[in-house]
Amino acid sequence: MTSSEITFPLQSARTMRFTLGAPRAFTVSPDGERVAFLRSGSGTDRSTRLWVLDLAGDGAPRERVVADPAVLLGGSAERLSVQERARRERSREGASGIVGYAVDAAAELAAFALSGKVYVAELRAGTARALPVPGPVIDPRPSPDGRHIAYVSKGALRVVSAGGDEDRALAEPEDAQVSYGLAEFIAAEEMQRSRGFWWSPESDRMLVARVDNSPVQRWWISDPAHPERKPAEIAYPAAGTPNAVVRLFVVNLAGEHTEVVWDRARFPYLAQVHWSSGGAPLLLVQARDQQSQLHLAVDPETGTTRTVHVDEDPVWLDLFPGVPAWAPDGRLVRIADEGGARVLAVGDRPLTGAQLQIQAVLDIGESDILLTASAGERAAGPEIGESHVYRVNELGVERVSEGVGVHSAVRAGGVTVLVSTSPDRPGTTAQVLRDGKRITTVTNHAEQPVLSVRAQLTEGGARRIPCAVLLPTGYKESDGPLPVLMDPYGGPHGRRVVATHNTHLTSQWFADQGFAVVVADGRGTPGRSPGWEKAVKHNLALSLDDQVDALHALAERFPLDLERVAIRGWSYGGFLAGMAVLRRPDVFHAAVVGAPVTDQRLYDTHYTERYLGDPAARPEVYAYNSLVTDEGLSHAAEQVRPMLIVHGLADDNVVVAHTLRLSSALLAAGRPHEVLPLSGVTHMTPQEKVAENLLLLQVDFLKRSLAGPA
Structure with missing residues (x-):
């Protein structure tokens, strides 16, 4: 299908927002002879393969496939366990095939999970094989010396030789609520810690996290479109409720355990773990209020710890x-x-x-x-x-x-892989540098978008709010002012005003439907200063104030029709969009509210308590920052604006209860609104048809809602 025959919504959905076919997850060998990476075969191929770029010798660098899921599975469909699906949801991984791998210290042996089995690949020889171990398998990792593979199966940490024999359990769960070697929900979703075990540099033992989910409340995720299916049970630590109990053990290859000791009552969060030849095992543990944390060095013989450094902050500490x-x-x-x-x-x-x-x-x-x-x-x-x-x-x-x-980079052995994105061209470029000089570029198979972005990066308002403004392709000043679509994320962890092309593709498509699109990164968003991020403590509504300030400031320089202003957003952006039409209908005339966090008491501990504190100690803060409580709705103006609320019924991050409670509160208040439930859809919306048609439905809603005299 040619670019003239395909629409942007379809292309964006089919290419998973133009990420398929792009190389990623680079590892450079310490000798500088190899670069391992992941990449699918084309811009529409969802099955990711493991590749190696050979840099050794006098010949030109050469890319070769080391492991191809289609070959390894013999054409069979990939099967994912419930645990693997959850792991991919936490990492926002929508592709299939080999979506992650780990290597030994020499980057000669790689291990990965595929369809619930452990595979190892010899990166020099280019051969891959399955190991005969019990499954389903999660997170296999070679020892630094390449002699063993550790992995998790059914909550047990196991180890097998690289040759496939001597498989055994090193730590087995005492009951169904316990697991060894896995990251708990909070660590994977909020702490950027996706793993639960770490090899020693000598390959003779590991640090292993033990997670006990028994204190965590149980929620049930069901799909009403399939009443014959049982609801899925999840352990979800909502704000103010108990977290999983996380302990850490030193486990040797004989299965002997030594517990690592620290003040877990005061510092319950195991935020980071580091074990390298540079020194003793290193832990970062946080207090629940995230205002203090300890850097601890571990004695692996005794499990005792000593404090290396203490951090304290009256607002919060970031990771x-x-x-x-x-x-x-x-x-x-x-x-x-x-x-x-x-x-x-x-x-x-x-x-x-x-x-x-x-x-x-x-x-x-x-x-x-x-x-x-x-x-x-x-x-x-x-x-x-x-x-x-x-x-x-x-x-x-x-x-x-x-x-x-x-730009970002990976470096080892005098070789750097510099991965760059630019506002002037689509996609990413991965340059391979040796001693600072480019020797090759890794091939990128991602599709070229059928439209081109024309984002103008600027600042708006007295606070110099970072903004991106996108006008329709071919817009002329004589065309007059345009209806406005604010398109933010606008909150913590989500920087949207970035100097890249692909980030703004969807915004440009909305602009080409006849809107002036504005993206604003107000207080709370990262990338500017600690004070900018931490200004929203106890008051997330400051995010909305900055959207308004940016809009009004930009209207002095761009053709923005302030009588026709809509806003759309997903997750925190959905919360922001809902708050916009409820609290500032004098500014915003319609909103697409996607997967919104409407009741802050329903979101997780580590995220929500960082910004709003303990709900038992500060109930008024939670009430003010919610859209569904009496206190939250009391700030809503009497004027009613159209709202389209969209939510995936399978979302286990922002559960659909957020939308249902908002809809009930709006109905009780006599406020008309539309709800679009997405059956079988999680927080990522990876399904091709859903992603495509969701864009089309939003445009239709926005045009209907903003119709009227200019």
């Missing part, structure tokens, strides 16, 4: 990829909020200042640290929506990435 970790000289590497900036600290010394907003540590080398950062709030000439890769050491800061865009 960051790549830290904590050890520098080669034994100093602690961390990211901290100091002096109004987010800095990289090594030992007691910050190595960066207000010029950068550190986002993640990518690699810790002998002479430098590789990281990603955006321009700080106080930097001269802020780069709106950009993120760059930097090298940092005691001598200073050097930018590695070039050109406007969002």
